[in-house]
Amino acid sequence: MAIETFPKGYGARKRRSQKTAFGIFRGLSLFIVLVLFAILGFIIYRGAGVIDWTFLTEAPSDGMTSGGIFPAIIGTLLLMAGSAIVAFPVGIMSGIYMNEYASKSGWAVKFIRLMTNNLSGVPSIVFGLFGMALFVKYLGFGDSILAGSLTLGLLSLPLVIRTTEEALKDIPAGIREGSLALGASKLQTIWKVVLPMGMPRIITGLILSLGRVSGETAPILFTCAAYFFPQLPSSIFDQCMALPYHLYVISTSGTDIEAQQPIAYGTALVLIIIVLVINLLAGVLRKYFENRLKLK
Amino acid sequence: MNKIEAIDVNFYYGDFHALKGISMEIPQNKVVAFIGPSGCGKSTFLRLFNRMNDLIPGSRLQGRILIDGQDIYAPGGMEVDELRKNVGMVFQRPNPFPKSIFDNVAYGLRVNGIKDKEFIRQRVEESLRGAALWDEVKDKLNSSAYALSGGQQQRLCIARAMAISPSVLLMDEPASALDPISTAKVEELICELRNQVTIVIVTHNMQQASRVSDKTAFFYMGEMIEYDDTKVIFTNPHKEATQNYITGRFG
Ligand SMILES: Nc1ncnc2c1ncn2[C@@H]1O[C@H](COP(=O)(O)OP(=O)(O)OP(=O)(O)O)[C@@H](O)[C@H]1O
Ligand SMILES: [Mg+2]
Numbered sequence: 001m002a003i004e005t006f007p008k009g010y011g012a013r014k015r016r017s018q019k020t021a022f023g024i025f026r027g028l029s030l031f032i033v034l035v036l037f038a039i040l041g042f043i044i045y046r047g048a049g050v051i052d053w054t055f056l057t058e059a060p061s062d063g064m065t066s067g068g069i070f071p072a073i074i075g076t077l078l079l080m081a082g083s084a085i086v087a088f089p090v091g092i093m094s095g096i097y098m099n100e101y102a103s104k105s106g107w108a109v110k111f112i113r114l115m116t117n118n119l120s121g122v123p124s125i126v127f128g129l130f131g132m133a134l135f136v137k138y139l140g141f142g143d144s145i146l147a148g149s150l151t152l153g154l155l156s157l158p159l160v161i162r163t164t165e166e167a168l169k170d171i172p173a174g175i176r177e178g179s180l181a182l183g184a185s186k187l188q189t190i191w192k193v194v195l196p197m198g199m200p201r202i203i204t205g206l207i208l209s210l211g212r213v214s215g216e217t218a219p220i221l222f223t224c225a226a227y228f229f230p231q232l233p234s235s236i237f238d239q240c241m242a243l244p245y246h247l248y249v250i251s252t253s254g255t256d257i258e259a260q261q262p263i264a265y266g267t268a269l270v271l272i273i274i275v276l277v278i279n280l281l282a283g284v285l286r287k288y289f290e291n292r293l294k295l296k
Numbered sequence: 297m298n299k300i301e302a303i304d305v306n307f308y309y310g311d312f313h314a315l316k317g318i319s320m321e322i323p324q325n326k327v328v329a330f331i332g333p334s335g336c337g338k339s340t341f342l343r344l345f346n347r348m349n350d351l352i353p354g355s356r357l358q359g360r361i362l363i364d365g366q367d368i369y370a371p372g373g374m375e376v377d378e379l380r381k382n383v384g385m386v387f388q389r390p391n392p393f394p395k396s397i398f399d400n401v402a403y404g405l406r407v408n409g410i411k412d413k414e415f416i417r418q419r420v421e422e423s424l425r426g427a428a429l430w431d432e433v434k435d436k437l438n439s440s441a442y443a444l445s446g447g448q449q450q451r452l453c454i455a456r457a458m459a460i461s462p463s464v465l466l467m468d469e470p471a472s473a474l475d476p477i478s479t480a481k482v483e484e485l486i487c488e489l490r491n492q493v494t495i496v497i498v499t500h501n502m503q504q505a506s507r508v509s510d511k512t513a514f515f516y517m518g519e520m521i522e523y524d525d526t527k528v529i530f531t532n533p534h535k536e537a538t539q540n541y542i543t544g545r546f547g
Contacts, residue, residue, distance in 0.1 A: 103353055174391040178453070181346060182404035182460065183381040192407070193393050293394040294440050 040272070047269030050262045056270070059230035060263075063255035069267050071230055075145075075240035076214055076274065078233070079224065082149025083213045087156045088206055094157075095164025095202075100190055112161075120158035125218035127155045132222040146236040148224025155219055156209040163205025167198035199289040207282035211275045217244040243271045298362075299324040299464060299494040300345060305359035307340055309352065314340050316518045318359075322511075327486060327495040329505035329526065332515035332541070338498045341515070342466050345496065346383040347376050363464065381408055384457035384493075388469040390449035392441035392456075397424075397433050400441045400452055404460040419459050426489070427455035428481060447478025454485060458493075465489065467497040471504065483508050502542055506530045514538045 054068050061067035094112065102109040131151030141147040171194055179189040195202075217225075225245035233240045247267045250260040300322040307315035315337050322328050330338040343349045344361055347368065360367050368379050381404075392400050401420040410416060420437075424430040429451045433444070441452055450470060457465060467486075471479040486495060486508045499505050505512055506526055513523040514537070522529065522538045533539050 174387055174389055175393065177348060178387065178391040178393065181348065181380055181385040182407060182456065183377040184407035185377060188407045197394055294442060
């Protein structure tokens with residue numbers, strides 16, 4: 001039986017409102033992208049001029065009004081590596097444990113999940129304070145790369161655990177059963193089937209966490225970062241300079257803030273470039289692991 | 297001689313009584329089909345034979361299941377990976393690993409400690425031939441199993457299961473996701489494998505059950521209503537419920 005009472009013109013109205021809605025969505029996204037580009041453009045505009053070979057390879061000089069930011073670059077890279085060494089193995093293993101071993105409704109998993117969720121919401125300055133109390137003072141590491149890496153590692157742990165867990169959760173149960181049904185142990189199944197399948201997403205999460213670490217200032221404020229430490233660190237018990245902290249220092253408490261402005265923008269630009277390169281790397285690695293799954 | 301023997305099996309998912317007092321004997325090197333309406337417990341029962349339900353939290357088994365006379369659930373008895381080496385399984389949806397065709401078939405050998413490259417290569421070839429897949433894939437053994445069609449993937453999964461030469465093969469609706477031609481190939485395979493292994497197959501396809509199986513069991517609401525020679529079940533069943541089910545008069 002045909003319906004005769006469909007309201008007239010409803011279709012046109014429906015299509016019109018859809019058009020308007022999507023128009024607004026598109027406008028807003030364009031606007032946001034423009035703002036982001038403006039920020040980036042501004043920093044490039046102000047910072048590109050000061051970046052040259054000297055800037056990248058020499059230590060600051062003349063009360064940090066000239067020279068370069070080499071120690072800060074190295075410091076940031078060291079802290080990223082250090083936090084990775086701390087957070088990746090522990091985080092990935094916890095993620096695996098949470099998703100593969102622990103009973104999903106057991107109190108252990110619930111507790112760990114609660115803690116990781118809460119931890120990821122804790123302001124990073126609190127991590128800094130905690131790192132100072134535990135690593136710097138109690139364990140006696142002093143202001144050092146070690147204490148800074150541990151603090152930053154703790155900071156990125158929740159993200160690493162979460163990503164690993166989420167990546168593994170989406171792998172179909174049928175694949176695991178297929179492996180177990182062939183007499184593989186759970187560990188073999190995880191190692192040979194589950195992890196390779198989760199790898200593209202895990203890698204992405206890991207690298208994003210590195211990006212976050214590279215820009216953190218608060219956690220290293222009282223655990224590692226040096227106001228001025230022109231020579232390169234010789235051990236993990238040394239302090240080091242770091243890009244975000246350097247940026248903060250020369251913009252707020254430098255010897256000649258006016259003269260240091262360009263250096264600040266140069267530093268910001270280098271930091272942004274490092275993060276961009278890392279994200280690019282994340283993309284490349286993800287593609288690589290995805291391809292390895294598809295075509296061998 | 298009986299390959300598998302279930303003795304008064306009850307199975308629970310939490311409070312839900314999924315299998316109710318089932319006893320049955322499955323003779324060696326025969327094909328036994330499980331039929332019955334959706335949700336009656338066929339998969340649940342099948343998955344008891346390779347202890348696949350162990351993974352489900354809150355599940356509980358009463359009764360005994362013997363394979364080759366040995367209680368596979370006896371505490372301190374057989375290890376579960378030893379059991380699964382001997383009792384292979386093919387699933388409803390083809391589930392190849394994201395690896396090459398070769399590595400898929402070699403997987404079961406490798407996870408059970410076989411390292412000899414030449415031996416593995418031979419077994420892979422034999423198994424793929426056995427699954428009537430060799431000619432289609434022999435030139436692309438190193439390409440991904442995902443590049444195969446659904447039907448080919450399912451035959452790959454059969455080859456993968458057969459590569460470790462189990463003596464029992466469990467198949468849970470192995471052809472339900474396949475087109476008629478692939479289905480026919482899988483059925484042919486079952487007929488060829490019947491001399492080497494004991495096959496238990498779950499199917500919703502009556503013709504398939506009657507074509508491939510020696511014996512058929514009809515399940516309904518967690519109970520095994522009738523179990524007899526396939527010919528008897530499909531021509532002259534003793535229970536009215538069976539009769540209604542196979543003739544499609546079920547309500
Ligand atoms: N993991 C589980 N947890 C709780 N209940 C389950 C679980 N798996 C199956 N069941 C229930 O047990 C009963 C039997 O399920 P089973 O999968 O064995 O049925 P089946 O006969 O294989 O059905 P189908 O033909 O649809 O595959 C169903 O009522 C189902 O809802
Ligand atoms: Mg089923």
